[in-house]
Amino acid sequence: DQQVKQNSPSLSVQEGRISILNCDYTNSMFDYFLWYKKYPAEGPTFLISISSIKDKNEDGRFTVFLNKSAKHLSLHIVPSQPGDSAVYFCFLGGSNYKLTFGKGTLLTVNP
Amino acid sequence: DAGVIQSPRHEVTEMGQEVTLRCKPISGHNSLFWYRQTMMRGLELLIYFNNNVPIDDSGMPEDRFSAKMPNASFSTLKIQPSEPRDSAVYFCASSLQGLAKNIQYFGAGTRLSVL
Numbered sequence: 001d002q003q004v005k006q007n008s009p010s011l012s013v014q015e016g017r018i019s020i021l022n023c024d025y026t027n028s029m030f031d032y033f034l035w036y037k038k039y040p041a042e043g044p045t046f047l048i049s050i051s052s053i054k055d056k057n058e059d060g061r062f063t064v065f066l067n068k069s070a071k072h073l074s075l076h077i078v079p080s081q082p083g084d085s086a087v088y089f090c091f092l093g094g095s096n097y098k099l100t101f102g103k104g105t106l107l108t109v110n111p
Numbered sequence: 112d113a114g115v116i117q118s119p120r121h122e123v124t125e126m127g128q129e130v131t132l133r134c135k136p137i138s139g140h141n142s143l144f145w146y147r148q149t150m151m152r153g154l155e156l157l158i159y160f161n162n163n164v165p166i167d168d169s170g171m172p173e174d175r176f177s178a179k180m181p182n183a184s185f186s187t188l189k190i191q192p193s194e195p196r197d198s199a200v201y202f203c204a205s206s207l208q209g210l211a212k213n214i215q216y217f218g219a220g221t222r223l224s225v226l
């Protein structure tokens with residue numbers, strides 16, 4: 001039973017446009033949400049996070065939105081750049097250490 | 112800081128052989144995680160240490176897998192005997208604390224191929 005789903009295995013976007021990556025979850029006990037980015041042959045790196053008391057967090061071109069009632073998390077990248085091409089994972093955590101994460105979405109930004 | 116250091120970067124071995132993967136966490140971090148990534152299963156958390164003590168090893172696939180953290184600056188993941196289905200990329204990550212809200216810093220991974 002997968003508690004976290006990234007339903008789009010891949011996404012292709014034109015440079016300069018918006019990229020929207022989605023993450024759906026089933027367990028309402030999650031209260032901390034993180035996005036990681038992974039380039040080939042490298043480990044994942046932290047990108048942006050949000051706690052359950054907020055519904056939006058912004059950092060430059062990256063914005064994370066949280067809809068707790070819909071149990072939906074999204075990452076918006078505006079404007080998208082070719083260097084953003086990577087696999088994006090959502091990591092979800094509860095009050096303890098336990099983390100659950102999606103299988104990732106491969107974003108390709110075309111010049 | 113050099114970040115989380117994993118060795119070797121690549122390992123090719125034959126079925127039945129023992130494999131040892133190594134990890135040096137970021138200095139000052141007291142939590143360490145071992146992950147495995149495969150095409151089929153995606154990213155999986157294998158085991159988590161806090162202050163060198165294994166807290167949760169429920170993700171370890173079977174008894175052939177074992178992990179140790181003899182001190183705060185070193186951890187190993189051992190597979191004995193190795194099997195072809197163990198072929199994957201193994202990541203080590205560390206964080207200041209094991210809480211979900213704390214950022215984990217990942218190593219570059221070890222790509223293991225078991226023939």
